[in-house]
Amino acid sequence: MAVRTGMRKIWLAAALALLPAWLSASPPARASEPVVATDARLAGDGERTRLVIDLSRSVPLGAFTLADPYRVVVDIPDVIFALPASAGQEGRGLVSAYRFGLFAPGKARIVMDLTDPVTVDKAFVLEPMDDQPARLVIDLVRTDRSTFLKAVAAPLRATEQPEMPKADVAAAGDVRPVIVLDPGHGGVDSGAVNAKFGVTEKQLVLTIARKLQHQLEETGRYRVLMTRTKDTYISLGQRVRFARENEAKLFISLHADSLGSHDGDVRGATIYTISDRASDAEAQRLADSENKADMIAGLDLSEEPADVAGILFDLAQRETRNFSALFARSLAGSVSGVARMHKSPLKSAGFKVLKAPDVPSVLFELGYLSSAKDLELMTSSQWQDSVTDAMAVAIEAYFAAQRPRDRATVALPASVDRASAKPVAVTAP
Secondary structure: HHHHHHHHHHHHHHHHHHHOOOHHHOOOOOOOOOOEEEEEEEEEEEEEEEEEEEEEEOOOOOOEEEEOOOOEEEHHHHEEEEOOOOOOOEEOOOOOEEEEEEEEEEEEEEEEEEOOOOEEEEEEEEOOOOOEEEEEEEEEEOOOOHHHHHHHOOOOHHOOOOOOOOOOOHOOOOOOOOOEEEEEEEEOOOOOOOOOOOEHHHHHHHHHHHHHHHHHHHHOOOEEEEOOOOOOOOHHHHHHHHHHHHHOOOEEEEEEEEEOOHHHOOOOOOEEEEOOOOOOOOHHHHHHHOOOOHHHHHOOOOOOOOOOOHHHHHHHHHHHHHHHHHHHHHHHHHHOOOOOOOEEEEEEEEHHHHHOOOOOOOEEEEEOOOEEEEHHHOHHHHHHHHHHHHHHHHHHHHHHOOOOOOOOOOOOOOOOOOOOOEEEEEEOO
16 A cells, blocks of 8 residues: 555655646647748759648648740749748759738649749648658659640630739719839749848838838728738739729839849839830830739730720820829939939839729839848838828828819720720810
């Protein structure tokens, strides 16, 4: 009996000794908790390459390929990517680069740019084991173009496109002018990146857009809508449609450019308007880069709707471009008092995001992430406040200059698809 009592005391003491460690141990991840990606790496060569991403728990995945350029797209449920800003910028083997982020509500996307056509040999997720995390694994094997094209996915359906934020239906009777702010990039499309300081264009312009939204809403004179309010991807076409469907009177797309390391001395803000021909080579380069956003996000663009044609459409577009140029000059004049401007601050090129025929639109490049001086300013809360103040002044001046005038509503021909065009107003002679 004494032996049994002694043994019970020993077992109890051992259990009590282990209790604090047991209490402090992290509980297993629950299915309701977000999945976190903690590390990513490439391995292999020009014949076979593997991408591995460490996850806090396993997730289902789907993978498909896109051509011209060659890409592999991996879709997974909502994931928080806790990876360095530089992750994916350097390739290896068959992968020249890759990117990741939210693509739509509840969906994350990984897009790999390829050096050659490939076959997706394996795509799976390993369950966590012992002290190892769950691992997403994509194995790529080099193949020929003919084989690759046979495996290319059919064009994505409209239902697979990211969802746009909805306008406030309760404001249907609100007669205040609508201003749409468009923070560029987002989600799987990071835009420009300064890896050294961990700054991404998508997050910087979202921060500044929110400040400008607050500034404008405080005046009470405008309805201000955002194409995105969080780090998610919105296609270029959806941004334009969002502005048109909400009958915006002004559309401002915010960006921050980046150049190569040898161009670190190039700096300053630039304001762009739409044009069939770029004003210079730099404007063309930027337009080409920005127009690739949908491709970067892994969208198939083979079924983009054709542009609407017609003389009334052209007339409306011509007037819209005049208003866009007017606002661009007002914006440049106002911002130049608080921010360093590019040596050529007003430019034009064929930006897809500025192509709404009946919404005056500008693309505002706030500066260059590749410039140490611009980066320091753009990430400063004081500079952000000054610039958004100046933008608000320019917007107020723009609308104040539009004194009441006789305007006649001219409907586009009935044959025009209402989803891509709507009646527009032109100034009566």
